[in-house]
Amino acid sequence: MIDEGAFIAALRTLPLHAGARGLRDDAAILEIGDETLILTHDAMIEGRHWLPGQDMADIAWKLVAVNLSDLAAKGAEPVGILLGHTLGDGDDRFLEGLHEVLTHYGVKLLGGDTVAGDGARTLGCTAIGRATHRPVPARRGARSGDAIYVTGPVGAAMLGFEALRDGNAKDSTAYRRPAPLLAEGRALAPHVTAMMDISDGLLLDCWRMASAGDGIAFEIDSARVSVADPSRRGECMRWGDDYQLLFTADPRTRLPVPATRIGMVSNADLSPLRLDGKILTPLDSIGYQHG
Amino acid sequence: MIDEGAFIAALRTLPLHAGARGLRDDAAILEIGDETLILTHDAMIEGRHWLPGQDMADIAWKLVAVNLSDLAAKGAEPVGILLGHTLGDGDDRFLEGLHEVLTHYGVKLLGGDTVAGDGARTLGCTAIGRATHRPVPARRGARSGDAIYVTGPVGAAMLGFEALRDGNAKDSTAYRRPAPLLAEGRALAPHVTAMMDISDGLLLDCWRMASAGDGIAFEIDSARVSVADPSRRGECMRWGDDYQLLFTADPRTRLPVPATRIGMVSNADLSPLRLDGKILTPLDSIGYQHG
Known part of the structure; x- marks a missing residue:
């Protein structure tokens, strides 16, 4: 096999x-x-x-x-x-x-x-x-100097999964009924240099987007990431299933939908991904590996 | 369930x-x-x-x-x-x-x-x-007076299945590697009134095509059906997986590919399907029921 x-x-x-x-x-x-x-x-x-x-x-x-x-x-x-x-x-x-x-x-x-x-x-x-827009946004396309954005908090699906698994009083909707951001994706398409949905965890998908690019690296500032549970920031950035949109754009672009800026695209480095200045790889358990 | x-x-x-x-x-x-x-x-x-x-x-x-x-x-x-x-x-x-x-x-x-x-x-x-042709051929569309055709013999997949299952010397290719009749389908599309591929047995698929039609019935003459093993004609007409094309056309149409005429479309009857004058229904084990 x-x-x-x-x-x-x-x-x-x-x-x-x-x-x-x-x-x-x-x-x-x-x-x-x-x-x-x-x-x-x-x-x-x-x-x-x-x-x-x-x-x-x-x-x-x-x-x-x-x-x-x-x-x-x-x-x-x-x-x-x-x-x-x-x-x-x-x-x-x-x-x-x-x-x-x-x-x-x-x-x-x-x-x-x-x-x-x-x-x-x-x-x-x-x-x-x-x-609705051509060229069609892709994982590939981020340029050094672009800003990196996420459309909303990550980690809500993780909390929802735990609520469902443990039968606790918390709301499990985010895990059970993810909301595809169709309107946001259409609005953003003309403005982004790269875009993907976050299905397997913010950090893993950042790593993938940076790896798909041409001679670039992603520098993520964890304090800027909007998370569903700030006491579990690291886990929230590694859990998938949130289906927020991750995208890059010229930092001067006026975005048509709210989004959180979480870092910058730089020139190629030893690794495609740094979190708070530290190199991360998929071996560091950065997200959900299929699977 | x-x-x-x-x-x-x-x-x-x-x-x-x-x-x-x-x-x-x-x-x-x-x-x-x-x-x-x-x-x-x-x-x-x-x-x-x-x-x-x-x-x-x-x-x-x-x-x-x-x-x-x-x-x-x-x-x-x-x-x-x-x-x-x-x-x-x-x-x-x-x-x-x-x-x-x-x-x-x-x-x-x-x-x-x-x-x-x-x-x-x-x-x-x-x-x-x-x-490649519009209107796109459908199951529905056969008219009373049309002739019913099949592009080739049925039952070859049955013999192939048995060869594979029993490990005998016969050729199992027809079961293992069915050949979609893409060129034949394209050539026939402008000439047919209804068309489908035979996946679940000739008789069952005839019943389905006749049922999809409007006030029609299929009259099949079993002696005309080309079968892979004439000693097992009934089984050959009931086994699926052959992927021949079943179609109806005006009997005066000159067909662009070889096909065997196996019967006629008549006006609606007690049942959508008669074989050699006898009414058949899916309860008579006329083919492979999914499944």
Whole structure:
């Protein structure tokens, strides 16, 4: 059995569409006539991406929302989704959650497939969107001198996860029902030099964005990062599932949506990422590794 | 737990795109600028859609091929695919098969997702194609007086499955490496009144096509059906996985590809399907029920 990194590296040797910046890395971009389509596919697996016994309505919401978040990071407006659904317990709740998320975001169900299966279920979703701005924002593109921003606090999903797991009185909504920042992504698209959604933790995604860039490094000032629980700042910056947008822009740009400036892009360094001046790497447990 | 029929019926109450004739029924059709896109998603699950121990190269081939076959039935030319891949044993062989099928059909990998999981694996594929003829052929559309055709023999996949399962000397290629009839689908699209690929058995898919139509019934003459093993005609007409194209056309149409005429479309009857004059229903074990 080969590991995931080797698998993805091998996939990149296949006939890839020019717009396909790889699996997991980025959404696919497809020029069709005068339009630019964005395509993403994310899968969730029982026991890994959700807690046993979780309400399947929340799983349906999250499955669609995480795909819409990929579209948000591209400044795309959603066209529709296709589902790959393994039938099982809680399908009635799944349908309710699906109805809620589709109507909430005005997204259409285009089609898909249902299969019957035993054991841990895998749920897949393909989302299709239409780019509203070209060039389409990408992970790659940050320039030395750019400022680094996040649209909101990180760590709320972590607190929500703990509330759900422990059954405590805190609100678990941020973990159960992430909100893809579609309007924010569209508003930001013309102003950013790079953009992605934070799915696997702020620091890991900063590392990825800096690594995708050309001869640059990210310098993050932890005190500037807005976190859901200031007493657990380090954890908040390492937990994923918040789906805030991380982006870079010329520091003189007047941004159309509120965002927190958390650092600066500098020229390439020993490492693509420094936190408060200290080099960090993915070996320092900087976020959620898939998975 | 609700059953698959109820699940799909409930999905149809969701906000569906106008082109989405439902999950499983048909591919989704999306008008984008001047182009018409076809989108399909099919999933395969370990132990249900493939035999334990099967070469994962064949599974990769089939996963992509069955999605391309859905595009073929729409007369579409493939643009690319997205994968939803659960990592596991045989991934090296999976990559080899993926490379083979993508290069063989000139299809590009656009993106996707990989997840780690235990237990039975689910593999998903979304295929995107560009319509070459409008209106796009559909299951619906057959008219009374049309002739019913199949592009080639049915039952070859059944014999291939048995060869693989029993380890006998027969050729298992038809089961392991189905060939989507992309060129045939494109050539036929301007001439047909209805078209679909035969994935679940000739008789079941005839029943579905007739049921999708408006006030029509299919009259099939079993002696005319080309089968891989004439001594097992009934089984050959009920086994799936052959991916021949089933279509209807005006009997005076000169067809651009070879096809066998197997019957006639008549006006609505007690049942949408008669075989040699006898009424058949899905309760008569006419094909592979998903699944």
